[in-house]
Amino acid sequence: MVVARQVEAVQRALGPFFEAVTRRPARPVIADFMAGNPQEPTLPGFVEALRRWSVPTSTDSFAYRPMHEPARQTAAASLTAELGMDFAAQDVFLTRGASGAIALALNTLVDPGDEVVFLSPPWFFYEAMILAGGARPVRVRLEPPDFDLDVDAIVAALGPRTRAVIVNTPHNPTGRIYPAAALERLADRLAEAAQRYGRPIWVISDEAYSRILFDGRSFPSPGLFHPYSMLAHTYSKSALAPGQRLGFLALAPGLPEAEVVRRALLSAGILMAPDAVMQYALPDIDGLLIDVAAIERRRDRMVAALRAQGYEVQIPEGTFYLLPRAPLADDRAFCAHLAKEGVAVLPGHVVELPGYFRISLTANDEMVDRALPIFAQAIERS
Ligand SMILES: Cc1ncc(COP(=O)(O)O)c(C=O)c1O
Structure with a gap:
């Protein structure tokens, strides 16, 4: 064993994370909701x-x-x-x-x-x-x-x-x-x-x-x-x-x-x-703070649109994430389907919550415009 035994357990714990973030998208990503990363210019x-x-x-x-x-x-x-x-x-x-x-x-x-x-x-x-x-x-x-x-x-x-x-x-x-x-x-x-x-x-x-x-x-x-x-x-x-x-x-x-x-x-x-x-x-x-009001507006717009499409989603009180239920029990398969259409989200099993997926509201408004019809199609098909 060339590395510490304990690192095996660490690797196992990180397995789902690495699997999700290193998967190559089938198509260019047109809306990136995967991580809390900036999608707009730095402050x-x-x-x-x-x-x-x-x-x-x-x-x-x-x-x-x-x-x-x-x-x-x-x-x-x-x-x-x-x-x-x-x-x-x-x-x-x-x-x-x-x-x-x-x-x-x-x-x-x-x-x-x-x-x-x-x-x-x-x-x-x-x-x-x-x-x-x-x-x-x-x-x-x-x-x-x-x-x-x-x-x-x-x-x-x-x-x-x-x-x-x-x-x-x-x-x-x-x-x-x-x-x-x-x-x-x-x-x-x-x-x-x-x-x-x-x-x-x-x-x-x-x-x-x-x-x-x-x-x-x-x-x-x-x-x-x-x-x-x-x-x-x-x-x-x-x-x-x-x-x-x-x-x-x-x-x-x-x-x-x-x-x-x-x-x-x-x-x-x-x-x-x-x-x-x-x-x-x-x-x-x-003293700096991102535009939290803009994130809140994006939250409201996405929660309303996703609910109208039939998704179950709670309204977050803070952070910049939405956590809708996936319409398929297999969140991996559902997220793979979205990824094929260029929409990247985090499958729930990565956060120990199979059957859900996470959306980061740090995506910009154009990404939301592009993604909403794809979320609608995805729930209709499942
Ligand atoms: C709940 C939580 N804790 C800690 C961190 C890590 O933050 P940092 O980038 O400052 O190490 C994150 C980042 O995603 C987070 O979501």
Whole structure:
């Protein structure tokens, strides 16, 4: 065996993802709803920030260096404004996107044999990341059609080896924003379980879409209720430039033994920080936001059109995804049919939800124009 045995399990977990994204389209793609990728020009402010900060101002601009303090301060101030509780710069750890933040949390928290609970349908990398971190993934299913946060099911999955629960809100792929009351109940039950098992149970809160909110909604973070929380944030979604890899992990205010955890995070993350240019650019990028109103309009247009065609689809509260039921039980076959017509969507089985498919609303309006008649034909034929 030339590679680690553990990587086999990681590869197995990522199999459906690779299968979906590496399949060659039969035809040129005329409407790309597959991933949360930009299909419109990059925000001008983002381009300006990169231009500005890619010019070195001293010989050590691009030297090895500690995390850029102004970036940590900006991130802390913006979280404070967003969540209404005080975050300190020393509790912000810069990472390569939310995935870097989740990996840092796992590196810092789990030992071999620990269990990490995740909720299904999940973001497709959780299981692989938990395995790569050396822990055992424990899956808890959320039930359609609403995919509510099922606190009892989560509690039933806890045990003496549980180290953390990954909660993602706003939730990819269902678009749910979990209500404060459910998060509070979860926090209470985790505290009870921690008492029972003699060690804290962390929440790793994946808040990648915290700024992509619809209908004037606000975003309650699990960190408001559970002090043992690490919050994963990213600019991949708010600035929609995910290839540039910028985000951070923040400790919830009020964490007991915070200094021990800070030191551990600094060590575990010492080589995981974003490139210098991205760190310098963070204060400029933090203030940017894609046109969420345009995404909301696209959501409304597509939900109305798809429902009129006969598709079952819920209205997402946040994120930029729609999750319709496929008219065929075999979501692979249905998505292959759409792909033949040049419409790329993500088959539900990739997010552990066979019989569904996911549409990314980051597609542009012309793509929606081209795709709607093809969605209509596809449901008529099935
Ligand atoms: C729920 C969720 N978490 C994390 C990520 C990863 O974000 P990043 O690109 O910042 O690593 C994504 C990206 O698709 C996501 O949808």
